[in-house]
Amino acid sequence: MSKLGQAKRIIFLKTADGQLFEVDEPVAMEFEIVKSFFDENEDAADDTVVPLPNVSAEPLAGIIEFCKAHVEFRANGAAGKDEVKKFNAEYIKEKSNEQLKELILAANYLNIKEMLDFLTETIANRLKNKSVEYVRAFFGIENDFTPQEEEAVRKEYEWAFEGVDED
Amino acid sequence: MDMSVVLPEECLSQITSLTSPRDACRLSAVSPFFKSAADSDAVWETFLPSDYEGIISNSASSSLLSTCSSKKELYFHLSHKPIFINSGNMSFALEKESGKVCCMVGAKAGISVTWGSKSYWTWPSLPESRFPEVAELKPVCWFEVKGKIETKLLSPETTYAAYLVFKFADSRNGFDTRPVELCFYIGGMEEEERSKVFLDARAGAPNLSQDRGDGWMEIEIGEFFKKHGEDEGVVYNLFDFDGFSSKHGLIIEGIELRPKSV
Missing domain, CATH: 3.30.710.10 (Potassium Channel Kv1.1; Chain A)
Incomplete structure (x- = not known):
């Protein structure tokens, strides 16, 4: 040093x-x-x-x-x-x-x-306020949820998916 | 390049905790790896009020701290159903989308309703109220409700509105023919917001009160900005002094403070 x-x-x-x-x-x-x-x-x-x-x-x-x-x-x-x-x-x-x-x-x-x-x-x-698809593209993520798993999350928090920004 | 395989989960949790509860719920649908980061206690702890443990342990629902298996579960418990503090006279909940604190002070604690030693109110219990007792006005000529509400539990750096939560008994009189005067200010301040409102909307008059959908009506009585570290409380006063006509039948559940939606 x-x-x-x-x-x-x-x-x-x-x-x-x-x-x-x-x-x-x-x-x-x-x-x-x-x-x-x-x-x-x-x-x-x-x-x-x-x-x-x-x-x-x-x-x-x-x-x-x-x-x-x-x-x-x-x-x-x-x-x-x-x-x-x-x-x-x-x-x-x-x-x-x-x-x-x-x-x-x-x-x-x-x-x-x-x-x-x-x-x-x-x-x-x-x-913030971006769609799931936008975030996937941002991080370059392959979605490895099954359609059922993803649907379950979307359904549980339906209110959180309303009114997001356009991609 | 798939970032989520190279970025550690703590990093992703950190990013998520700087969004909002609503964003975090959406991020949990991105991928299983994201879900694990976005659902973590590290994230939801930051969405809970900083003193949540103290508030819950002093409430009638102190067992929540041990029965909720995750911070996220606790968060949603508090956003779906208020808990009761201050000997049951105050309800405490979180706004689901933002995690901001919403409080309602029951009439018994939040309003001072006596003049001298004489009370012009009765205290019935109503099944549609969250509090054990509500205040019902006996016939009076001079009407006044006032109180000071603590704001120290509220979320900092947030614009709040205060609402009078009320309804009318089957037998009511006087609130449709004359408006009541309303004044509202932050404790320690000189400035007052003053206005006149009809609590019992008449045909043709602007109806400022809203049906809450829980058996009660509400009317905004003032708004204020809750600064960090400031908890002077807010003061409100509703009155009509110069009426010769009698009033009765107003039932007050309490005063609610919640973030003002923009």
């Missing part, structure tokens, strides 16, 4: 699709999986490359952007303030459902609590 006064330490991360990322230490340490890698390998060399076999380059770039901004917000004492909300809203606005899914899978694998909370809330908002 770098000490005060020393040059900023860079962490090397390698994605599933073979891309190498150079990330500032405080940002990389937001990833619980990276943090525990170094906790468990205390004498790892500074140029150790941490392999991330479950994450590809695109979502990782998105995650680094998010964590970098949030590390700065915290350093500036802006955590929880309006500018954070504004950043989050801008960040997510351009993301498609597909990108959002890749982000949450990656954030879950990397174990980044703050980002996971934010993505969870975003996905919840995108699923």
Whole structure:
């Protein structure tokens, strides 16, 4: 770990699709999986490359952007303030459902609590008042209920299926 | 890619708990994996009021805490059938779609109906009432009902409306010829909502009261926004002071507070 006064330490991360990322230490340490890698390998060399076999380059770039901004917000004492909300809203606005899914899978694998909370809330908002078919398409789920099982659930909560948004 | 095979159930439960009870019921029809996440105690615990255990254990139905096999079952129990707290004088239930708290304060606890030592009310028991006693007005010239209702059990950050739940006895008089004055405000506030309503709708007059379908009528007497951590209570007052005609036959079950539908 770098000490005060020393040059900023860079962490090397390698994605599933073979891309190498150079990330500032405080940002990389937001990833619980990276943090525990170094906790468990205390004498790892500074140029150790941490392999991330479950994450590809695109979502990782998105995650680094998010964590970098949030590390700065915290350093500036802006955590929880309006500018954070504004950043989050801008960040997510351009993301498609597909990108959002890749982000949450990656954030879950990397174990980044703050980002996971934010993505969870975003996905919840995108699923509110949506039809069962929309949710299946969103998550890419093959329906493996039998028709009878599905009918039973729909019947029991008939009121919850009325007036949902058009897909 | 089927997300639900790679996303852990806790993640899915977390997403579901940030929707609403209505959404969660619909999500349980997506797939068996979704159903298991959407039906979990982790989800339904968040839809129950934060102090549900205390409220239920102080109610006449405290056994619910041990007899309900899941939080979801408990939720639907509370949304289908109110439980009774405050020595049976207050009913407590959840709005099915949202999980917001709905309360009704029975006449015995929610209204102050005496002037000096003299009561102008009788307390019959009616089979159609959820409370053991309701208040029936004896003949009076000066009519007044008032009370203060606690709001601490209500769901925070929610717009509520208060309703007078009432009906008329076979023998009734005076409420169709004159309106009653209505005033309503949040405890500690100066501002009052004031209006005049006919409790007994006449031909031609706007009928503001509604049939509840449970043997009672209701009329909205005010609305308020319940802020987080604020429970000043609400104060209401219904009166008609300058009538020379006698009134009688109004029966009050209580005052209901429930989220105002938008």
